[in-house]
Every structure is written in C-alpha cells, then in structure tokens.
Amino acid sequence: MESPRRLLIVDDEYGIRLSLRGILEDEGHEVFEAGDAETALSFLEKESVDLVFLDIWLPGMDGLAALEIMRATRPSMPVLMISGHGTIETAVNAVKKGAHDFIEKPLSLEKVVLAVERALEFQALKQENTELRARLDMRDIGGPMGTSPVMVQLREQISRVAPLDTCVLITGENGTGKELAARALHHAGRRSGKAMVAVNCAAIPDELIESELFGHEKGAFTGADGPRAGKFELAHQGTLFLDEIGDMSLKTQAKILRILQEKSFERVGGSKTLRADVRVIAATNKNLEAAMASGEFREDLYYRLRVFPLHVPPLRERGDDVFLLADYFTASLAEELGLAPVSFAADASGALRSYLWPGNVRELRNFIERMLILYPGRTITFADLPPEITTGAAPAVEHTATGAAGDFKSARNAFEAAFLAQKLQEYGGNISRMAEAVGLERSYLSRKLKTYNLHGG
Ligand SMILES: Nc1ncnc2c1ncn2[C@@H]1O[C@H](COP(=O)(O)OP(=O)(O)OP(=O)(O)O)[C@@H](O)[C@H]1O
Ligand SMILES: [Mg+2]
Known part of the structure; x- marks a missing residue:
C-alpha cells in the first residue's frame, strides 16, 4: 500500500x-x-x-x-x-x-x-x-558534489530551483565552487539546451559595461567599427551568469537593475528595443549585506537578485568530502597530466582533514596537482606534506578520528598527528610546556613528535 x-x-x-x-x-x-x-x-x-x-x-x-x-x-x-x-x-x-x-x-x-x-x-x-536528470547533469559538470549534509542540502536546493526561472544569488568564499553551482543550475534547468553566458562584473570597466552587456551598433562610439551583440543577447533563452556581482560600481549596478526590471534593452547607439529572455544567476564572495549597509551595494538590486539564495559552504565544513574530492582530483589530474596517481597514508589523510583550506576546493585541486608532480606514483606521508598544511592549520581535532579511513591503528595515528600538530602550534613549539599541558613525559612527547615529523621551535 x-x-x-x-x-x-x-x-x-x-x-x-x-x-x-x-x-x-x-x-x-x-x-x-x-x-x-x-x-x-x-x-x-x-x-x-x-x-x-x-x-x-x-x-x-x-x-x-x-x-x-x-x-x-x-x-x-x-x-x-x-x-x-x-x-x-x-x-x-x-x-x-x-x-x-x-x-x-x-x-x-x-x-x-x-x-x-x-x-x-x-x-x-x-x-x-527531475532528480535523475539533476544527478546526471551534476556528473556532466565535472566533479562530485560530496555527501556531507551541507552538500546534500545544496544539491537538493539546486535541483529544486533549477527547473524554475527564478533568479538565484550564489554566495560563498573563494574557490568553493560557486561557478560550478551556477553551471549545475543551468544544466539541470529547462534552458540547458541553450547557452550559459558568463560575465565577470569585476573585470569590466564602467565605460564598457553597457556595450558589453547590451551590445552596440556600428559607430556607436570610437572603436565600434562593427555591430556587436551583448551578453544579454547572446544569452537569449539561456542563462546569464553575473559573476563577482559584489565588485560592480554603483553606476553599473543601476544599469543592471534597469534591465532586470524592464526585461528589454537597446544596443548602444541602436534604436530597436530587444527583449531579454534570460535567466539570471549571480554570484559573489562579498558580504552583500555589509556592502549594502555601507552604501556600496544597492538594496533594490540586492533584493531583485536574491530571490533564491544559495550558499556554497567552505571546504572545512564538508567533513569527509575532502577525501572524495582529493580522490577525484588525484584520478582526473593524473590522467590529464599523464602522471602516476598518488595515495595518502593515514597520517597525511588526517592532516588533510584537519587543515582549514582557506582557498577551499581550488586550493585542494592545486595541492593535489603539486603532489602529483612532486611524488608521482607514491604514497604520501605526513612528512611529505608542505608546511602550510601540517602547521599552518589549526586542526579540528574532534573531527580527525572519524576523518581517517581504514583500521583502528591508522585512525589513531591520524588523530595523534593532528592533535600533536595543533598543540604544538598552540604552545608555539615549546615542547616542555606542551608536555606539561597534555600530560606526557617530555622525552616521550619528543619521540612522538619525531615519529610524525613534527618539530618544536
Ligand atoms: N565539487 C567539485 N567537484 C570538482 N571540482 C570542483 C568542485 N567544486 C569546485 N571545484 C573546482 O574548484 C575550482 C573552483 O571552483 P569555482 O571556480 O566554481 O569556484 P568559485 O567559488 O567560483 O571561485 P571564486 O570565488 O574564485 O570565483 C574549479 O577548478 C572547480 O572546477
Ligand atoms: Mg567564481
């Protein structure tokens, strides 16, 4: 029943x-x-x-x-x-x-x-x-989304809003995958057969933005030696991705607002009114609420863009997804670069899990690329890791026990390595003070630190 x-x-x-x-x-x-x-x-x-x-x-x-x-x-x-x-x-x-x-x-x-x-x-x-289509398209956009609760939720939100023409505002730190989320939205939606046109709002100077977005007719200004279609026209019936929306000048913001409200525009120097049938997706790593408060971002534009807000969480909040992504990048980059894949020993895995990844997924990708070039075909241990990952991080100790894959012993090693790295940093490399604080003999602690290639200062 x-x-x-x-x-x-x-x-x-x-x-x-x-x-x-x-x-x-x-x-x-x-x-x-x-x-x-x-x-x-x-x-x-x-x-x-x-x-x-x-x-x-x-x-x-x-x-x-x-x-x-x-x-x-x-x-x-x-x-x-x-x-x-x-x-x-x-x-x-x-x-x-x-x-x-x-x-x-x-x-x-x-x-x-x-x-x-x-x-x-x-x-x-x-x-x-709908779900099946969304899932297939996720694969098409190049990369796993992850299985952590925050990413499962994001995926759900994407498949819910993708089929609609609703304007979506994607927020998230640098390198978290905002553009990837925008592509997923486009691909899972009704407009997937049409173009997704991206505009980097931060990169276009004020005096060019109008012709960039709306196009221009021949002779509209010096240098306009032929007619040109703007991004809105190119995205007709498709998706327009307004990236770095937090970096636009107020003047540009006003222009964007106008077209979003009127849904029609003219090419610069042209007289024909063109209709813009576009779905708009915007993204920013800026805090727009703060920008609004300080008068740097228009409130009316904010509310027009933020009909459906999507937040792409930082990598450090995605738990074990870091391993999933690391595996994915290891396999795909090894193939792309023609190098033998690497793998990570338990102590190294523990450190990857604890590291805060301020550059998020992009940083992880670059890190894997570096490891492939340096240690092709090898199992990478804690000692091989670059210093910013072993000491530049404040490891989230409570996470590392579940972060290590495999047997009890590797899990314990991973936990120990991350715990000691964190404490070492906390006590500024002073082993005597650290030994006292964590309740270990100084000599025993020294030996432990050596095992994990951690050094006092
Ligand atoms: N889930 C994922 N699977 C595979 N690759 C990913 C994933 N998320 C992000 N990436 C990769 O990480 C890099 C950064 O992603 P993207 O450009 O989408 O981030 P962003 O948030 O737009 O960054 P920025 O703030 O710098 O504009 C890209 O190389 C992208 O392919
Ligand atoms: Mg981006």
Whole structure:
C-alpha cells in the first residue's frame, strides 16, 4: 500500500468533505479540509500537501482561479478537480490549464482511490525524473558534489530551483565552487539546451559595461567599427551568469537593475528595443549585506537578485568530502597530466582533514596537482606534506578520528598527528610546556613528535 500522504480537500459542501475524508483516512492518509479557496490558499502558504482535491464551483474565488494560483506557487503539487453535473466542460478545461485530472460527482470509493493512486504515482515519477536528470547533469559538470549534509542540502536546493526561472544569488568564499553551482543550475534547468553566458562584473570597466552587456551598433562610439551583440543577447533563452556581482560600481549596478526590471534593452547607439529572455544567476564572495549597509551595494538590486539564495559552504565544513574530492582530483589530474596517481597514508589523510583550506576546493585541486608532480606514483606521508598544511592549520581535532579511513591503528595515528600538530602550534613549539599541558613525559612527547615529523621551535 501507499505510504500515508497529506491531502487537502477544498469543497464548500460539508457532505462531500465528510465522505471524501472518510475514504482517504481509511486509506491511511492525513486529510485537511477547507470550505473555500481563500482558506485553502492561505493554508498552502504555510503547509505543503501531496495532493489537492479542488471543487470547481466555490463561494468567493472559484476553483479555476484557485488552480491558477496553486500552479504558480506549487507547480509540482498535483490538483484533482471535483466536478459536478454542470461543470464537466470546465473540468476538462482545468486539465488543460494544468490540473492533474478530474473526478465526477457522485464520488465513489473506487473512483477516489484510483484517482489518488494515479496522481501520486505520476507525481513520484515526475519527481524521480527531475532528480535523475539533476544527478546526471551534476556528473556532466565535472566533479562530485560530496555527501556531507551541507552538500546534500545544496544539491537538493539546486535541483529544486533549477527547473524554475527564478533568479538565484550564489554566495560563498573563494574557490568553493560557486561557478560550478551556477553551471549545475543551468544544466539541470529547462534552458540547458541553450547557452550559459558568463560575465565577470569585476573585470569590466564602467565605460564598457553597457556595450558589453547590451551590445552596440556600428559607430556607436570610437572603436565600434562593427555591430556587436551583448551578453544579454547572446544569452537569449539561456542563462546569464553575473559573476563577482559584489565588485560592480554603483553606476553599473543601476544599469543592471534597469534591465532586470524592464526585461528589454537597446544596443548602444541602436534604436530597436530587444527583449531579454534570460535567466539570471549571480554570484559573489562579498558580504552583500555589509556592502549594502555601507552604501556600496544597492538594496533594490540586492533584493531583485536574491530571490533564491544559495550558499556554497567552505571546504572545512564538508567533513569527509575532502577525501572524495582529493580522490577525484588525484584520478582526473593524473590522467590529464599523464602522471602516476598518488595515495595518502593515514597520517597525511588526517592532516588533510584537519587543515582549514582557506582557498577551499581550488586550493585542494592545486595541492593535489603539486603532489602529483612532486611524488608521482607514491604514497604520501605526513612528512611529505608542505608546511602550510601540517602547521599552518589549526586542526579540528574532534573531527580527525572519524576523518581517517581504514583500521583502528591508522585512525589513531591520524588523530595523534593532528592533535600533536595543533598543540604544538598552540604552545608555539615549546615542547616542555606542551608536555606539561597534555600530560606526557617530555622525552616521550619528543619521540612522538619525531615519529610524525613534527618539530618544536
Ligand atoms: N565539487 C567539485 N567537484 C570538482 N571540482 C570542483 C568542485 N567544486 C569546485 N571545484 C573546482 O574548484 C575550482 C573552483 O571552483 P569555482 O571556480 O566554481 O569556484 P568559485 O567559488 O567560483 O571561485 P571564486 O570565488 O574564485 O570565483 C574549479 O577548478 C572547480 O572546477
Ligand atoms: Mg567564481
């Protein structure tokens, strides 16, 4: 049998609600009721349900008008119209407008159960389809997303918002993968067959931004010796990726805002009005709230861009994903560079897990590339690691025990290495003070430090 679902009945007739509720509850579903469209819509603003039964004739707003709003606000929620004698034609119309199906009064047990089953099955298939497509496209964009909770959540958000034309604002530190997230959004969306055009807002001088974005006609300014299409035109029916949006001048911000509001523009020096059918994705590593507070970023533009905010978390918050990414880069870069892959000993793995990776995924990628060049085909130990990774980090000790792969002994070694590195840093390399603080004999501690190639100062 189906797993229990949340269903909403919208009908002004008490008798219909009562009999429907009876049937649905017997099937194990959780049932909510509304006597009119307004009540139903305000309920749906706060709660989500898996299926709606919607009567066509209702006091106040009618079923068709309510359907339209539900389609707009909850596009994936199936709606079953309830139709009486005089409203079959309307019901057929409703299906054309996006209702999943309709059932005719009088409602029989069989009719209702079958209709619910079909609607939910259809819904599940559609969901599965979207997820599958999103997952496939993730692979296409070149790299694993990760399995840490923060990344699973990010992936979920991406597949949820990708099929819509909603404007997305991606935030995150340097090198976390903001551009990658933008590409994933584009590829999992309806516009994937069209272009994704990227504009680096920080790199374009003010006086050129207009012609860069909108294009220009021949002779529009000195140097414009031929007509040229701008980024908005090139991205028509596709996606426009506005990167480094936090680095735009106020003047440029005003221009961008105008086009986002009006959805039309003219080429510089041109008179024809062109329409911009683009989905906008913006990204920044700046704190836009702070920039707004100091008057460096327009509030109206901020709210227009941030319809759906996506945050790409720093690598240090992604737990074991660091290993997943390290493996991925090891394999892909080894092949690209024609070098034998490297592997990491447990103590080295522990350090990779503890290191804070201020440059995030990009830094990890560059680090792996360096290791491949220096130690092709080798197992890299703690001693081989560059100093910024072994000592420049404040290791997150509580994480390292789970961070090391494999057997107990390697896990313990990894933990010890990370713990000692952190303490060594904390006590500025003073082994006597450190020994006292951690409760070890100084000579024993010295030997330990030597094992892990850690040096006091
Ligand atoms: N999940 C991932 N899988 C594989 N590679 C990744 C992943 N995330 C990021 N990268 C790689 O890391 C590098 C940085 O990613 P990207 O350019 O998307 O980051 P960014 O946040 O836009 O950086 P910046 O702030 O510098 O603009 C790229 O080489 C990208 O391919
Ligand atoms: Mg970027």
